[in-house]
Amino acid sequence: MSLSGSTTARPSVIYDALRAAILSQSQRPGQAVTESAVALAFGVSRPTAKIAIEQLVADGLLHREPNAAARVPTLGPDDIRDVFDNRAIVESAVSAALARTGAVPPAAVAAQRELLRHPGDFAPFDIAFHRALGAGQPSPRLARLHALLMGEVELGIGQVHAHHLLDAATVAAQHQGILDAIIAGDPALAARLTRDHIDGARDALLIHLTPSHDSTAHGDD
Amino acid sequence: MSLSGSTTARPSVIYDALRAAILSQSQRPGQAVTESAVALAFGVSRPTAKIAIEQLVADGLLHREPNAAARVPTLGPDDIRDVFDNRAIVESAVSAALARTGAVPPAAVAAQRELLRHPGDFAPFDIAFHRALGAGQPSPRLARLHALLMGEVELGIGQVHAHHLLDAATVAAQHQGILDAIIAGDPALAARLTRDHIDGARDALLIHLTPSHDSTAHGDD
DNA sequence: ATCAAGTAGATTGTCTGACAATCCATGATG
DNA sequence: CATCATGGATTGTCAGACAATCTACTTGAT
Numbered sequence: 349m350s351l352s353g354s355t356t357a358r359p360s361v362i363y364d365a366l367r368a369a370i371l372s373q374s375q376r377p378g379q380a381v382t383e384s385a386v387a388l389a390f391g392v393s394r395p396t397a398k399i400a401i402e403q404l405v406a407d408g409l410l411h412r413e414p415n416a417a418a419r420v421p422t423l424g425p426d427d428i429r430d431v432f433d434n435r436a437i438v439e440s441a442v443s444a445a446l447a448r449t450g451a452v453p454p455a456a457v458a459a460q461r462e463l464l465r466h467p468g469d470f471a472p473f474d475i476a477f478h479r480a481l482g483a484g485q486p487s488p489r490l491a492r493l494h495a496l497l498m499g500e501v502e503l504g505i506g507q508v509h510a511h512h513l514l515d516a517a518t519v520a521a522q523h524q525g526i527l528d529a530i531i532a533g534d535p536a537l538a539a540r541l542t543r544d545h546i547d548g549a550r551d552a553l554l555i556h557l558t559p560s561h562d563s564t565a566h567g568d569d
Numbered sequence: 570m571s572l573s574g575s576t577t578a579r580p581s582v583i584y585d586a587l588r589a590a591i592l593s594q595s596q597r598p599g600q601a602v603t604e605s606a607v608a609l610a611f612g613v614s615r616p617t618a619k620i621a622i623e624q625l626v627a628d629g630l631l632h633r634e635p636n637a638a639a640r641v642p643t644l645g646p647d648d649i650r651d652v653f654d655n656r657a658i659v660e661s662a663v664s665a666a667l668a669r670t671g672a673v674p675p676a677a678v679a680a681q682r683e684l685l686r687h688p689g690d691f692a693p694f695d696i697a698f699h700r701a702l703g704a705g706q707p708s709p710r711l712a713r714l715h716a717l718l719m720g721e722v723e724l725g726i727g728q729v730h731a732h733h734l735l736d737a738a739t740v741a742a743q744h745q746g747i748l749d750a751i752i753a754g755d756p757a758l759a760a761r762l763t764r765d766h767i768d769g770a771r772d773a774l775l776i777h778l779t780p781s782h783d784s785t786a787h788g789d790d
Numbered sequence: 791a792t793c794a795a796g797t798a799g800a801t802t803g804t805c806t807g808a809c810a811a812t813c814c815a816t817g818a819t820g
Numbered sequence: 821c822a823t824c825a826t827g828g829a830t831t832g833t834c835a836g837a838c839a840a841t842c843t844a845c846t847t848g849a850t
Contacts, residue, residue, distance in 0.1 A: 359804085415831055
């Protein structure tokens with residue numbers, strides 16, 4: 349059957365599209381993502397859509413309860429804290445492992461360069477930098493743990509990052525410090541700088557989620 | 570097999586049975602686990618079997634390449650090192666988090682008690698102790714990271730643990746030290762003892778995997 | 791006899807359509 | 821007004837089928 353799309357509408361295609369929609373806030377938090385709707389939108393059957401949705405759930409980008417539709421999760425302060433605290437644990441180990449090799453992933457350097465060239469909206473390059481760190485380090489299992497957390501990190505940043513919490517120069521400087529420590533072969537320093545960097549990002553996000561700050565949300569639900 | 574006549578043969582049932590078969594070495598490492606065979610053995614269709622297999626692959630208990638049958642992975646020295654090093658990172662954070670609460674999961678105490686009562690084959694209770702630590706700690710995401718690693722840990726111990734590497738008394742003493750540090754509310758000590766404990770287990774397993782004198786492995790049982 | 795090419799088998803990847811089970815909202819009824 | 825039955829909606833699960841890909845073997849030529 350020739351549906352609208354090209355040759356094969358594999359689950360991964362649906363996964364990517366759905367993921368982009370969630371991270372770009374096209375799918376508002378709390379909004380239901382039903383299997384039927386996804387199947388209809390992509391012209392596939394429900395089981396096919398189900399597979400893609402389950403993949404998103406496994407990555408933390410969707411929440412689902414036994415017999416209800418999947419929903420885009422709303423990351424509250426507790427979630428942000430939990431995600432970033434665990435990321436600090438994992439990513440500091442990532443930086444330490446990289447420092448032991450003494451080599452920096454080329455993708456991280458590229459992301460760092462692009463970040464400085466786009467100071468207005470640098471969030472994608474910030475994410476790319478950290479993903480490159482995780483992916484470029486020797487341990488495959490540590491890379492997997494890191495990638496697992498980055499999904500929710502990206503979701504949390506997307507939900508809050510529109511407010512320009514930090515400026516590109518500060519972020520870039522901290523990134524450069526991490527890279528320098530890695531090149532210098534100093535695992536302890538690389539781990540400490542990474543931890544501080546992530547803690548700072550966590551606190552910046554939490555400030556925006558604290559009700560003391562004005563003009564954050566519209567009305568109480 | 571002994572599974573028949575059940576109207577609700579959910580994928581989780583197949584998952585559990587397959588998992589037990591792998592961990593009990595019923596499925597020898599390297600052996601292929603085809604979707605057809607699983608479907609036939611459990612009396613379900615291939616997609617149902619596929620879901621269970623993919624779940625095992627996600628947990629690291631099976632390896633699969635794009636167009637080949639899934640196989641039980643053989644954990645070599647590099648794999649053991651990688652699994653246990655990452656476990657040390659995650660589980661030391663688990664112990665530290667528990668120490669901050671000052672409370673010990675009851676399941677961990679129960680596992681510790683059972684371990685002392687079964688000094689002959691204490692591997693299951695050793696695993697249960699560490700799983701209880703991960704599951705009983707506050708952060709849901711850290712618990713998930715820990716559980717993800719424990720699958721391969723259990724696989725690695727199962728592949729080597731038949732040789733009685735450590736005696737129950739030593740393991741129990743180390744466990745008790747961790748519990749005491751948690752109760753005392755000393756995160757740094759709990760983390761350090763946990764790391765040492767895991768590093769010791771790693772080294773014990775690696776000794777048995779080092780081909781010091783026996784080059785060709787002929788597995789007569 | 792050795793090597794290359796073609797072919798047959800096996801296995802996975804994917805899809806379709808359907809039925810059963812469960813949850814939520816609505817409306818009827820005491 | 822509260823309680824319960826009913827309807828719709830959604831997920832959970834399943835069986836069967838076809839296409840794509842890899843492997844191993846047979847066949848043929850050098």
